[in-house]
Amino acid sequence: MENSDIRKVFTREDIDQMEKVPRLNLVNSCVGYKSANLIATRNLDGKSNLAMFGSVLHIGSNPPLLGFIQRPISTPRDTYANIKESGWFTVNHVSTSMIKDAHHTSAHYDTNESEFDHTALEEEYVEGVEVPFVAESPIQVLCRFENEYPIQENGTVLIVAAIEMIRVDFGLMGDDGWLRLDKGAVVAVNGLDGYSLPRLLNRFSYARPGETSESLLVHNGKNGDDVPRQIADSETAS
Numbered sequence: 001m002e003n004s005d006i007r008k009v010f011t012r013e014d015i016d017q018m019e020k021v022p023r024l025n026l027v028n029s030c031v032g033y034k035s036a037n038l039i040a041t042r043n044l045d046g047k048s049n050l051a052m053f054g055s056v057l058h059i060g061s062n063p064p065l066l067g068f069i070q071r072p073i074s075t076p077r078d079t080y081a082n083i084k085e086s087g088w089f090t091v092n093h094v095s096t097s098m099i100k101d102a103h104h105t106s107a108h109y110d111t112n113e114s115e116f117d118h119t120a121l122e123e124e125y126v127e128g129v130e131v132p133f134v135a136e137s138p139i140q141v142l143c144r145f146e147n148e149y150p151i152q153e154n155g156t157v158l159i160v161a162a163i164e165m166i167r168v169d170f171g172l173m174g175d176d177g178w179l180r181l182d183k184g185a186v187v188a189v190n191g192l193d194g195y196s197l198p199r200l201l202n203r204f205s206y207a208r209p210g211e212t213s214e215s216l217l218v219h220n221g222k223n224g225d226d227v228p229r230q231i232a233d234s235e236t237a238s
């Protein structure tokens with residue numbers, strides 16, 4: 001490992017020579033904050049499953065698509081097996097009060113055991129939907145499996161799914177559809193075991209070459225905070 005004046009430097013060779021756990025921690029955290037989501041599924045026998053995922057990503061909005069990276073399926077993976085069996089899953093945001101239980105869902109329970117039974121997290125069912133949502137979650141997304149793409153380099157799989165329903169706690173969504181995640185105390189993952197609570201700093205108008213991006217925030221939040229214009233308007237209106 002080299003050292004410059006202000007930082008540690010890890011070459012690829014250094015990374016390859018690291019012990020498993022420090023390498024895992026370094027490489028997992030060097031990509032920055034990741035979304036913190038619980039993926040809930042159910043097999044055709046009606047057994048539910050819940051697992052923590054930090055790789056859920058936006059793929060496109062029209063059609064509405066999201067994806068996530070599934071670890072290699074060389075060992076049994078309940079989430080993957082249930083999705084392939086039923087074709088459905090839900091993505092549920094993790095908020096501050098849920099982090100301990102959310103993390104615990106990453107434990108390897110047997111297929112015939114539901115992580116819902118080993119945590120305080122509750123299953124929530126919606127009419128016409130076979131898979132559970134996580135009741136405590138402020139943002140819940142129902143997804144239909146579309147496709148899977150093997151990542152040749154390491155045996156992981158990119159799962160691509162269509163978004164079929166979005167359920168959002170009141171007070172999180174503004175008039176322009178934007179979800180203000182900090183109002184739901186939605187956390188982010190730092191590495192593989194750190195949970196952080198991001199704070200909104202600003203929001204900007206659509207960026208165009210040669211034009212200054214304007215803030216969409218106004219300074220009239222209830223507590224004197226800067227808040228997005230839409231939220232300030234809705235606070236004023238109510």
Ligand SMILES: Cc1cc2nc3c(=O)[nH]c(=O)nc-3n(C[C@H](O)[C@H](O)[C@H](O)COP(=O)(O)O)c2cc1C
Pocket residue numbers: 049050051052053054055056068069070071072076077078079080103105106107108109189191192193
């Ligand atoms: C913070 C965090 C993020 C995780 N992200 C992923 C992920 O993106 N993909 C994945 O396959 N496993 C991920 N895991 C591991 C799964 O939660 C773990 O393998 C779990 O046992 C899978 O459960 P299942 O066999 O019921 O699907 C993550 C675990 C933690 C704690």
